[in-house]
Amino acid sequence: MNEFFQKDIISVRDLDKQKLETIFDATEKIIQMDPNQRREIARGKTLGYLFFEPSTRTRLSFQAAIASLGGTSLGIADIASSSAQKGESLADTVKIMSIYSDVLVLRHNLDGSSRFAAEVSTKPVINGGSGTEEHPTQAIQDLFTIRKEKKKIDGLKIGIIGDLKYGRTVYSLLYALGHYDVEVHLISPETLKVRPDSVYEIKKRLSFTESTNIDEYIDDLDVLYVTRIQKERFPDEEEYLKVKGSYVIGLDMLQKMKDNAIILHPLPRLEEISTDVDNTKQAKYFEQAEYGKYTRAALLGLILNRDGF
Amino acid sequence: MNEFFQKDIISVRDLDKQKLETIFDATEKIIQMDPNQRREIARGKTLGYLFFEPSTRTRLSFQAAIASLGGTSLGIADIASSSAQKGESLADTVKIMSIYSDVLVLRHNLDGSSRFAAEVSTKPVINGGSGTEEHPTQAIQDLFTIRKEKKKIDGLKIGIIGDLKYGRTVYSLLYALGHYDVEVHLISPETLKVRPDSVYEIKKRLSFTESTNIDEYIDDLDVLYVTRIQKERFPDEEEYLKVKGSYVIGLDMLQKMKDNAIILHPLPRLEEISTDVDNTKQAKYFEQAEYGKYTRAALLGLILNRDGF
Amino acid sequence: MNEFFQKDIISVRDLDKQKLETIFDATEKIIQMDPNQRREIARGKTLGYLFFEPSTRTRLSFQAAIASLGGTSLGIADIASSSAQKGESLADTVKIMSIYSDVLVLRHNLDGSSRFAAEVSTKPVINGGSGTEEHPTQAIQDLFTIRKEKKKIDGLKIGIIGDLKYGRTVYSLLYALGHYDVEVHLISPETLKVRPDSVYEIKKRLSFTESTNIDEYIDDLDVLYVTRIQKERFPDEEEYLKVKGSYVIGLDMLQKMKDNAIILHPLPRLEEISTDVDNTKQAKYFEQAEYGKYTRAALLGLILNRDGF
Numbered sequence A, B, C: 001m002n003e004f005f006q007k008d009i010i011s012v013r014d015l016d017k018q019k020l021e022t023i024f025d026a027t028e029k030i031i032q033m034d035p036n037q038r039r040e041i042a043r044g045k046t047l048g049y050l051f052f053e054p055s056t057r058t059r060l061s062f063q064a065a066i067a068s069l070g071g072t073s074l075g076i077a078d079i080a081s082s083s084a085q086k087g088e089s090l091a092d093t094v095k096i097m098s099i100y101s102d103v104l105v106l107r108h109n110l111d112g113s114s115r116f117a118a119e120v121s122t123k124p125v126i127n128g129g130s131g132t133e134e135h136p137t138q139a140i141q142d143l144f145t146i147r148k149e150k151k152k153i154d155g156l157k158i159g160i161i162g163d164l165k166y167g168r169t170v171y172s173l174l175y176a177l178g179h180y181d182v183e184v185h186l187i188s189p190e191t192l193k194v195r196p197d198s199v200y201e202i203k204k205r206l207s208f209t210e211s212t213n214i215d216e217y218i219d220d221l222d223v224l225y226v227t228r229i230q231k232e233r234f235p236d237e238e239e240y241l242k243v244k245g246s247y248v249i250g251l252d253m254l255q256k257m258k259d260n261a262i263i264l265h266p267l268p269r270l271e272e273i274s275t276d277v278d279n280t281k282q283a284k285y286f287e288q289a290e291y292g293k294y295t296r297a298a299l300l301g302l303i304l305n306r307d308g309f
Helices: A017-031 A056-068 A091-099 A111-118 A135-151 A168-177 A237-247 A251-256 A285-304 B015-033 B057-067 B090-100 B112-121 B136-150 B168-177 B237-247 B251-255 B287-306 C016-034 C058-067 C090-100 C115-119 C136-150 C168-177 C196-203 C237-247 C251-256 C284-304
Strands: A048-050 A073-075 A101-106 A126-130 A157-161 A181-185 A208-211 A223-226 A262-264 B048-052 B072-075 B104-110 B125-130 B157-161 B185-187 B208-211 B223-226 B261-264 C046-051 C072-076 C103-108 C125-130 C157-161 C182-187 C206-212 C223-224 C263-264
Touching: A017 A135, A017 A285, A048 A056, A048 A091, A048 B057, A048 B112, A048 C196, A056 A073, A056 A101, A056 A126, A056 A285, A056 C090, A073 B057, A091 A101, A091 A111, A091 B057, A091 B287, A101 A168, A101 A237, A111 A126, A126 A135, A135 A168, A135 A223, A135 A262, A135 A285, A157 A168, A208 C157, A251 C157, A262 A285, A262 C168, A285 C090, B015 B136, B015 B287, B048 B057, B048 B090, B048 C058, B057 B072, B057 B104, B057 B125, B057 B287, B072 C182, B090 C058, B090 C251, B090 C284, B104 B112, B136 B168, B136 B223, B136 B261, B136 B287, B157 B168, B157 C196, B157 C251, B168 C058, B261 B287, B261 C237, C016 C284, C046 C058, C046 C090, C058 C072, C058 C125, C058 C284, C090 C103, C090 C115, C103 C284, C115 C125, C125 C136, C136 C182, C136 C223, C136 C263, C136 C284, C157 C168, C251 C263, C263 C284
Parallel strands: A048 A073, A048 A101, A101 A126, A157 A181, A157 A223, A181 A208, A223 A262, B048 B072, B048 B104, B104 B125, B157 B185, B157 B223, B185 B208, B223 B261, C046 C072, C046 C103, C103 C125, C157 C182, C157 C223, C182 C206, C223 C263
Antiparallel strands: none
């Protein structure tokens, strides 16, 4: 029996290196599989989605993943704005959805929501992003992209730039990187540095530098992971405009980078990567989005099949 | 040819005891069927849903049902808030949807909407809840749950408690119970008693008591059917708070009940059943939700297949 | 290899007579096909829809079409009102959706949006209505309906009535009719005549009369194509009420028409065709809606299969 069979995916903290590698290997298998064969993996299975925060990309990625496995999906794309909820508790909503589906994906603004959902659900629950720190399937997707594009993870120099304070993606990625022998450099405005309490655990296994200036590391990075800087996060616009420029990745920045470096972004992207970077060989964020479909398909395949696929 | 083939399901009044039993038997068959065999029942068929009132549970239940039969679903989940309607008449919307699907489910706030829809539709129409009284598939689900959990319906003592005035579920359930030899006790605040005109017909076939006090009957009931009491229904909050307590089913109430009694609820549940009741053996409302998927699948299977399945 | 394989459908201007006839012939084949055989045409394929303007009919028509071919659909039904967009560019949204699907349908308020989308998409893009003039799949549906119901297009006298200024349907239809030898009469209030710049190209190949009075042509028409007159378009209500009556097709108008004339409408219909016309043999607008499902299925089948189907 494979170790993911009928198991929840709640936190990146539950995924050790061996588990991550199992998912990555399964993803490679998914990619190489004949589509007809792939459609047998979850034939007749139903994915239920419960999105308390809207997230088009994560939802569509899961829907495309289950469809590619021959399954189907149903659920609620934006519960908060749905008048249908009528004040029902999260527990009841999850219990009902677990009746209608074989596996659930939950997106919720509260920390701990997915673990709670897994406790009341009769079907496996996948955390599709929760609270301030957890987005395990995004971290899987990010690491797989690095492994696929750089042929390895160990030994790499990885820069993460942007708003590191508020993005849950960053914390999940950092935690997962802790299983590998990597050099990590965090670059952000002073006011948007990672939250000390959120990286307290991470620091035990992963050492990283923190800086406000990308120029210190840019020429040495193998991977540059860019996240959004949201205007709303700044107390006044002056402040925003001051830092904005130095965190936009354009062709000028690209010239300072190693020739075989790669640029990633969890998307959606606003102005933090200029569009003329898109067609360079370093730009791998759309490949990253595509791999997200395959890593999720692999995960669903493992969860739904006793002996894997 | 089975009697439901290509027929509408508009009103609980069209379902006599024999028809109900046919659906119940088909539901048992659905439950026991091999999933692969089940997916042949509506292979390639499309369910179209038109929800003029949002109803997550009813919609998802139908979507899960048709998916389990190998079919697919499409439609509009919340027409009222859809800017796409542009003032089109119900008749035209139904006619168009009957072009896109093999069977339709309609939820609408107006009495008579489903019968009207059935008249203009070229495909069978199922009433997914309409107006003040009709919710036939909920009544089927409720009665099936009683039959499944109590092994019979005749001879049972059934209490129905809560807001009996405004819930369409209650009227459909009472009507269907009229086909059986049951003892029914209605318990509600004075201001939320059943509407006399709505039970005029029902009274001809079903005798029931009406009371504001659950204690009179609680120790004798085989089935307790709980419905929501909505704060908004009360003229002032004082009034609400006064009655609220006596209509909440908790462990204390449970202790007064027969050991083998069952508690049902159409869901969503707010505070009218306390969550510590959920894990008792009497609580059957989540089973009830699950049976709803199977009764709807049975109904769809009968409607879509000339000789049943 | 069929000429539509992996090709975009952006503008009615890209469809010459031979291409239109290829689609019409494929549509006839779809209509006559055994449903089981039809479901092999796009087995396992995914249609992605991106609707920046809501359009229930066009969306459901495409969803029903891909479902009838054995495929599935996913996407965003109303992006403008979706909080999930977070300011992402059209290019990025399209690129992401082209990862999740095998063919895309885009509805957008801007002229040129579909051509732009096709340039950035890695999958074929179908224009599901854009800007002020383009709705190629509606034009295909309209012409197929005429061909199907009148057994020919050449030689027909076609009246188009209503708001001809603002309906994108009208311009696409006129352009497509330019490939045929037809006599076209445009009938509209003075203020809602076709925009001269938009028909500049069309006039080179298609001659048409313009009039405010339907009575001049009504008894001679083979096809009457009715479009909505929207109250909002008029500077004041007086003006609206003045013209409204003369553009409503009722039984009185029908009596003036040739016995074998047909009445079409792209739907949704408000008051411009009275409902007592619906059951006459001339009313073909619901057939038109049904043919829309088949023409879209044919198009998808051609785009997704190298050697057609």
